[in-house]
Amino acid sequence: MTTFIGNIEARADAKGRVFLPSSYRRLLPDNERERVVMRRDPDNACLILYPESVWNRKVEDFKEKLDEWNADDQMLLMQFVSDAEWIDIDSQGRILLAKRNLQAINASTDVLFVGMIDRIAIWNKATYEATKLSRNDFAKQLSEKMKKRNND
Numbered sequence: 001m002t003t004f005i006g007n008i009e010a011r012a013d014a015k016g017r018v019f020l021p022s023s024y025r026r027l028l029p030d031n032e033r034e035r036v037v038m039r040r041d042p043d044n045a046c047l048i049l050y051p052e053s054v055w056n057r058k059v060e061d062f063k064e065k066l067d068e069w070n071a072d073d074q075m076l077l078m079q080f081v082s083d084a085e086w087i088d089i090d091s092q093g094r095i096l097l098a099k100r101n102l103q104a105i106n107a108s109t110d111v112l113f114v115g116m117i118d119r120i121a122i123w124n125k126a127t128y129e130a131t132k133l134s135r136n137d138f139a140k141q142l143s144e145k146m147k148k149r150n151n152d
Contacts, residue, residue, distance in 0.1 A: 002027045002051060004115030009125065012109045016102060017094040020049075021113050024120055025093050029053065036095070039084040044131060045105050046114075047097070047122040049087065054118045097122070 004024055012018040025033060028051055037055040041048050050058065062080065066073035087095045102108065107124040114121040114128065123131075133141065 002029070002054075003117055004120050005117070007112055007114045007128075010111050010113060012097055012102065012107075012111060016097045016099060017090075018097055018111060019093050020089055020095050022093060024113065024115065025089070033089060035086050035088045037084050038087045038101070039080075040101070040104055041121070044121075045124070045127050047101055047105060048116075049095075049120040049122065051119070055084070 004027060006023075008021040008023070010018050010021065020036075028036075032052045035052065037050040037052060038047055039050075040046075059081065063077065066077055068074065089095055097111075102111075105111075105122065105124050106127055110125060112123045112125040112128050114123060132138075
């Protein structure tokens, strides 16, 4: 399993091209190093990059939870996949972040890649720092989740 961890600062050029960190590129499966799927996070001001196999698995898992004959479920699926787009990784390891996507995360050139185990988030660094839990809140929530998991 791919495990994206840590965070790495990067800078987009005038055209919106940014190097996908090499430590993350190396973790992509050999047959998935030419493109990824990107979608805006519905809850946070960030973009999410999925390796193709992870994206396909998430879509299949999501589809299984939906009723194909329910109009609301179908609209939910349609919006989920229509908000996604293929992002090519060029021969130099760069991806192109369209201006609308950079604007959606309030970034102009500086971005922060954040590993999320099976996917990668792209944030405006200041927004990420402001959104993160305080050290005490993080410790408390982590402890609660770990205890809950151990009690299941």
